[in-house]
Amino acid sequence: MTAFSHAVAYILFLCTLASAQPRGDYSISQDSCSPSDGFGQYCPTTCGVADYLYRYKPGVVRDLNEMEELLLEIANLTRGAQDKVFYLRDTEKQAQKASPDLYIRKSSSMLDDVLRFEKSILTQEEQIYELQSILAANEKRITDLRQMSLQLDAKCKMPCKDTVEIQTITGKDCQDIANKGGKVSGLYYVQPARAPTPFLVYCEIDKFGRGWTVLQRRRDGSVDFNRKWVPYKEGFGYLSPDDSTEFWLGNEKIHLLSVQSTVPYVLRMEMVDWEGTKRYADYAMFKLAPEADQYRLTYAYYFGGEAGDAFDGFDFGDDPSDKFYTAHNGMQFSTADRDNDKYQGNCAKQDGSGWWMNRCHAAHLNGKYYTGGKYTAKDAGPNGFDNGIIWATWHSRWYSLKQTTMKIIPINRIQTGGQQGGLDSFDKGI
Ligand SMILES: [Ca+2]
Numbered sequence: 001m002t003a004f005s006h007a008v009a010y011i012l013f014l015c016t017l018a019s020a021q022p023r024g025d026y027s028i029s030q031d032s033c034s035p036s037d038g039f040g041q042y043c044p045t046t047c048g049v050a051d052y053l054y055r056y057k058p059g060v061v062r063d064l065n066e067m068e069e070l071l072l073e074i075a076n077l078t079r080g081a082q083d084k085v086f087y088l089r090d091t092e093k094q095a096q097k098a099s100p101d102l103y104i105r106k107s108s109s110m111l112d113d114v115l116r117f118e119k120s121i122l123t124q125e126e127q128i129y130e131l132q133s134i135l136a137a138n139e140k141r142i143t144d145l146r147q148m149s150l151q152l153d154a155k156c157k158m159p160c161k162d163t164v165e166i167q168t169i170t171g172k173d174c175q176d177i178a179n180k181g182g183k184v185s186g187l188y189y190v191q192p193a194r195a196p197t198p199f200l201v202y203c204e205i206d207k208f209g210r211g212w213t214v215l216q217r218r219r220d221g222s223v224d225f226n227r228k229w230v231p232y233k234e235g236f237g238y239l240s241p242d243d244s245t246e247f248w249l250g251n252e253k254i255h256l257l258s259v260q261s262t263v264p265y266v267l268r269m270e271m272v273d274w275e276g277t278k279r280y281a282d283y284a285m286f287k288l289a290p291e292a293d294q295y296r297l298t299y300a301y302y303f304g305g306e307a308g309d310a311f312d313g314f315d316f317g318d319d320p321s322d323k324f325y326t327a328h329n330g331m332q333f334s335t336a337d338r339d340n341d342k343y344q345g346n347c348a349k350q351d352g353s354g355w356w357m358n359r360c361h362a363a364h365l366n367g368k369y370y371t372g373g374k375y376t377a378k379d380a381g382p383n384g385f386d387n388g389i390i391w392a393t394w395h396s397r398w399y400s401l402k403q404t405t406m407k408i409i410p411i412n413r414i415q416t417g418g419q420q421g422g423l424d425s426f427d428k429g430i
Helices: 003-023 046-098 100-156 174-179 229-234 251-258 347-351 411-429
Strands: 166-171 186-190 199-205 211-218 265-272 278-288 301-304 403-410
Touching: 166 174, 174 186, 174 199, 174 211, 174 403, 229 251, 251 278, 265 411, 278 411, 403 411
Parallel strands: 166 186
Antiparallel strands: 186 199, 199 211, 211 403, 265 278, 265 403, 278 301
């Protein structure tokens, strides 16, 4: 019997006791007892109470004993529950002691998590620091740009001024300018006899008072010489007062300059190779025909210079006719879009330049710029032709020169200066 059922039984017992009384089983004698309002029908006289106690004592004692037993049982049960709690607690402790690994693993895992979080925080701090640096740099840049903007704004408010220095003396060519007192090399306006308007040229004025009019300049490969007829006619590239840029003056201007005077011109080709050696070749009575004759090149004779007479053609050893077909005197000018050469193909197109092409050339100063000098048919592209800056009587056609200058001067000035003068001028020029 459980503690609960005992308690229920006891309560039922009390109820039975209470409910039994009204039946009047206890009555001793109606005569000796008189009912009292205070006790009701139970007849609570002294005798009645004693009799009642006497009669019910054994039952009450029994009930009390039973209750005591019940209480004892409940106490036992309580103790059992307490023991169970102790037992469970001990078991837990024992279990903890028995398997520390699990707890170490759990702790380690927590520690790892903590470390991971710390690491993540550190990384994020670094990222924040980097972003702050970038921000600072950008702020500085913005400040710089603002500063620059202010400076430019201030500059924009100043009146426009041409920073390229152009000399004031003018003439029909650079020798004319030198004769008029021009002493420094630089940019001058010239107007040849039949020129409709003056145009700008670079004049090289040497210590002998000689004024060279420069027609062409190669120095670093910065200007593309693969141009068509009109650019070669009008000129391209850049003129600079300090002779630092590349250009082609233009066939029309060269024509006007070369035919204007009764005093013929000498055309000088100056060249520098990649070893720094300088050489030149002079051609007397140089003239360029008008466009109607396709700017045909003519000269009377080779006037000297240690670079050799490449304009007269060169025997490359491929064919006996090499020299004849690579001479330039008398050739018309050709460009990719105007084929005036003596070749069944198009020399200017295959070599990528404008020049007085024959079939095709032994001299080719408008050729492709090859840094370092030496090049091969493979370097020359799909055609594989010798298209460099060539002067075949000095270097092989597979060697492209580093710098060139083509310039003219009235022939009497060369004779006045003599050969020595020519060399000095050459040294100054390049
Ligand atoms: Ca042709």
